[in-house]
Amino acid sequence: MMLQKNTLRRQSGWAAQGPIRRGKQIKPYLYLVPILLFAIAFIYYPFGKTFLYSFCTVNAKGQITGFAGWENFAYLFQHRNFKIALLNTVKLTAMFVPLNLCVSLGLALLCNKKRRLSGVYETMFTLPMAVPMSAAAMIFKILFNPTVGYINYFLGIQLGWFEDRKVAMYGILILCLWMGMAFDFLLFLSALRAVPDQLLEAASLDGAGFFTKLFRIQIPMIMPTALYVICTNMVLSMMTSGPVMIITEGGPSRATTTLIYMMYTSGYQSSDYSLAACISIVTFLLTFGMTALALVFDSKRNYYE
Amino acid sequence: MTKKAKTRAADISVTITALILGCIIIFPVVYCIFGAFKTRVEFGSYPPALLPDSFANLENFKEALDKTPLLRYMLNSLIVACLGTAVRMTFSVLAAYSFAFFDFKGKKFLFLVVLATMMLPGDTLMVTNYLTVSRLNLLDTYLGMCITSFVGASQMFMLRQNFRTIPRALRDAARLDGCSDLRFLRSVVLPVSRPVLLTLCVQSFINLWNAYLWPLLVTNRDEMRTVQVGVTMLTAVGNTNYHLILAAVTLTLLPSFVMFIILRKNIVKGMTSGALVG
Numbered sequence: 001m002m003l004q005k006n007t008l009r010r011q012s013g014w015a016a017q018g019p020i021r022r023g024k025q026i027k028p029y030l031y032l033v034p035i036l037l038f039a040i041a042f043i044y045y046p047f048g049k050t051f052l053y054s055f056c057t058v059n060a061k062g063q064i065t066g067f068a069g070w071e072n073f074a075y076l077f078q079h080r081n082f083k084i085a086l087l088n089t090v091k092l093t094a095m096f097v098p099l100n101l102c103v104s105l106g107l108a109l110l111c112n113k114k115r116r117l118s119g120v121y122e123t124m125f126t127l128p129m130a131v132p133m134s135a136a137a138m139i140f141k142i143l144f145n146p147t148v149g150y151i152n153y154f155l156g157i158q159l160g161w162f163e164d165r166k167v168a169m170y171g172i173l174i175l176c177l178w179m180g181m182a183f184d185f186l187l188f189l190s191a192l193r194a195v196p197d198q199l200l201e202a203a204s205l206d207g208a209g210f211f212t213k214l215f216r217i218q219i220p221m222i223m224p225t226a227l228y229v230i231c232t233n234m235v236l237s238m239m240t241s242g243p244v245m246i247i248t249e250g251g252p253s254r255a256t257t258t259l260i261y262m263m264y265t266s267g268y269q270s271s272d273y274s275l276a277a278c279i280s281i282v283t284f285l286l287t288f289g290m291t292a293l294a295l296v297f298d299s300k301r302n303y304y305e
Numbered sequence: 306m307t308k309k310a311k312t313r314a315a316d317i318s319v320t321i322t323a324l325i326l327g328c329i330i331i332f333p334v335v336y337c338i339f340g341a342f343k344t345r346v347e348f349g350s351y352p353p354a355l356l357p358d359s360f361a362n363l364e365n366f367k368e369a370l371d372k373t374p375l376l377r378y379m380l381n382s383l384i385v386a387c388l389g390t391a392v393r394m395t396f397s398v399l400a401a402y403s404f405a406f407f408d409f410k411g412k413k414f415l416f417l418v419v420l421a422t423m424m425l426p427g428d429t430l431m432v433t434n435y436l437t438v439s440r441l442n443l444l445d446t447y448l449g450m451c452i453t454s455f456v457g458a459s460q461m462f463m464l465r466q467n468f469r470t471i472p473r474a475l476r477d478a479a480r481l482d483g484c485s486d487l488r489f490l491r492s493v494v495l496p497v498s499r500p501v502l503l504t505l506c507v508q509s510f511i512n513l514w515n516a517y518l519w520p521l522l523v524t525n526r527d528e529m530r531t532v533q534v535g536v537t538m539l540t541a542v543g544n545t546n547y548h549l550i551l552a553a554v555t556l557t558l559l560p561s562f563v564m565f566i567i568l569r570k571n572i573v574k575g576m577t578s579g580a581l582v583g
Contacts, residue, residue, distance in 0.1 A: 027486065028407035035396040035419055038455045043422045046433035053433070062436040110323050117320050123569075124327030127334060130565035132515040134533040135554050139337045142547050150336060153353050178333065239428045242517050246537045260428050267432040268522065280429035287426065 053277035060271040068274065076278045084254050085262040088169060089238060089283075092258065093290075095173055096180070096237040097230060104181050104229070108188035109214070122189070129182040137246040140175045162248050165255045172256055175243050180236065184229045191225040192218060227298050231291045238287045259283045337558070340551035341365055348547050365552035369539075372549070375556055377528055378535035381447070385520070385531060386513040389451030393509055394502070397457050401464035402490050406476055423458045428518065435522050445529045450520050451513060460505045467501045468494060507568050514561070532557050 054073065057066045076082050107125055111118060128136070143149050144161035152159055161171035195218055203213050219226075241260035244250060250257035250265070259279055267276030340348075342357035342365065369375060403409075404416055427434075434453050443449030471494060479489045495502065520531040530538065536557050539550045 025409060028403045028409040028412075031399040031403035031407075032415060032419075035400040035456055035461065036415065038396065038452075039419060039422050039458075042434055042437070042453045043425055043427075043430065043456060046430040046437065047425050049433045050430065107323075107326065110319060110326075113316075113319075115316050115320055117324065121320070121323040121327040124324075124331050126569075127331050127565075130561050131334060131558065132517070132533050132561060134517050134537050135337075135558055135561075136333070138536055138539075138550060138554050139333045142340070142551065143333055143336055145547075148348050148353060148547055150353050150355065153351075178330070181330075235426060239426055241428065245518075245521075263429075263432065264518075268435075273432060273436075276432045280432065284426070284429045288424070 050277045050280050053274050054281045056274060058273040058277075060273075062273055072274045072278045073282075076275060076282070079275075081254060081257060081262060082279070085257045085259050085279075086282075088254075088256065089240065089258045089260075090286075092169060092173060092176070092240060093234060093237040096176055097233045099173075100177055100180050100184060100233055101226065101229060103177065104184035105188050105226070107181070107185045108192055109218075111185075111189055112192045125185050126182045128178055129186075131179070133179060133242045134246060136175060136179055137243045140171075140178075140243075141247050144171055144174075162256075163252060165252050168248055168252060168255045172240070172243050172248070175247075176237065176240060180233065184233070187225050187229060188222065191222040195221045223298075227294065231294050234290045234294065235287050238283060238290070334558070337551050338555050340548065341555040343548050343551075345546075345548055365548050366556060369549050369553040369556065373535065373539060373553060374528060375532070375535065375553060378530055378532040379557070379560065381529060382514055382531040382533065384447050385450045385516075386510050388447055389454050389513040390506055390509045392451070392455050393457040393460065394506055396455060397461040397464055397505075398490070398495070398502075400461050401468050402486070402494065404461075404465045405468035405471075406473060406486075419456075419461055420458050422456055427453065431519065431522065434519075438523055444523050445526050449523045450529075450531070453519060454513060454516075457505075457509060460509060463501060463505060464498065467498045471497060507564075511564065514564075 052064070055068060055070075056064045056072075057068045059065050111122055111125070131139075141162065144151050146152055146158065146160045146163065149161075151161070159167055162168050199217055199221075200213055203217055208216070239260050240258050241264060244256050244258055244261045245264070248256045250261050260283060263276045263279040263283070266272045266279065336355070339355060339357055342360050342362050344358070344362065344364075347354065347358060400419060404412065430453075438444060438449045438452065441449070443452065475493065476486075476489055479493065480486070484492075515533060516531070517533045517537075521534045524530050524534065527538075536550075536554055539546070539553055
């Protein structure tokens, strides 16, 4: 063993001092070619092109026919559907992010201490993770159906969850929460369990109650996780489109039209590529701005005082 | 009450609360499975019952399989998810190896180029990617359905972090003994990183298996649909076939649940570690 170690050290030292042959220098790049090629072809190129499209007139085949300047954006901003879609998306995000944070953190706090049946209810809480979005959407569509669904009967109410203009967005919100919760619950749970026990015990000995420990120790300690959850959820909910597409198709009377859904309809159904590009640029900038804001806000604070 | 009895009482009440909440959370899934055994008549009756009349009623599953190519959909999903995962992991491993073991000009920059792809959400790039894929004549092909997910920046990052724990001296020594980089990668680096690799594969497979929007866009022919897209097409068959829809959804959930149960630990580990990269 000793000998092996010695030779290893000597050889590596020799290799480090040895001249690097020129032929070797191309190898690192070769390993990077595939990922870079596809990153350029399917991420950077489309991003650049989307940007370009948003300032040009584009025909139904996707060919650029002329320069439009800010006209596309001007057209978009006075578009009635766009205002609705923007409002809907922002509203959904504003409700989804804090609610999801509270619910998943609450569940994680409930499970934090290991008990005899921990495994059972933890599995129950994480089960929605195993359900793909489209399956979940189909189930909720039937479950919340006003005539055959079980929810209205169970709650004793008459509510067109996905049919009523005023309620439809909340229906979508419930579905999004159900789908998003499980993952964030797991993140919070592992973050909470990583908080050293000694800290909490010491605090208890000093007479700290549940809430003191929660707000003075646990929450500051899991802040990095919370920040991550907030940022990813903002992106996720700004991009909401699947449930809308499957359950409501943007309706009733555009009450659930989101930005990405509008992008989809204008891009595919109407082949208005420049409009679709404008929407995706606006969505991207909004999402980027929000996450940047969260990060800036975070960097101004000091958690471990 | 003694302190011990107090904590015991607290534990029991928390457990009960958690179990009730858990039941509420899994209710949609339970409802779906129960509904899959109901007949059309049962669905029409009011008040709606939660339990089906009998769990021996397998007609719905049979009819769902007859009326829709569900098995074909699942096969498509499987192919797309496997192909996508294999390519994505290969690309990530190669890139991670290069970033972890070589020093070269522009390393930092190229690393950022790959990582920055995480900042551009795929949903906003769909329109132009659709045009590209259709121009490459890849509509309605398996390759077209996963080609946009070949770049896995987060996977690459995780792998690179892991590869960096392997001493560089080991690679230098191996090279002196005439071991090529590819062979070193295959017989030392990959076996050592097996846990991470497995976790990332699972994570990526599930991502691709659950994908909805992109496969919907690039497939027009019915027999090329993935299971996630196919399931939502059932409403078009007839809006009142709730029992059939639920039976089909239950069938599609089966593989997901099997994966969830078998790989639960891996999924959890992968998600939590992947998430805390920061």
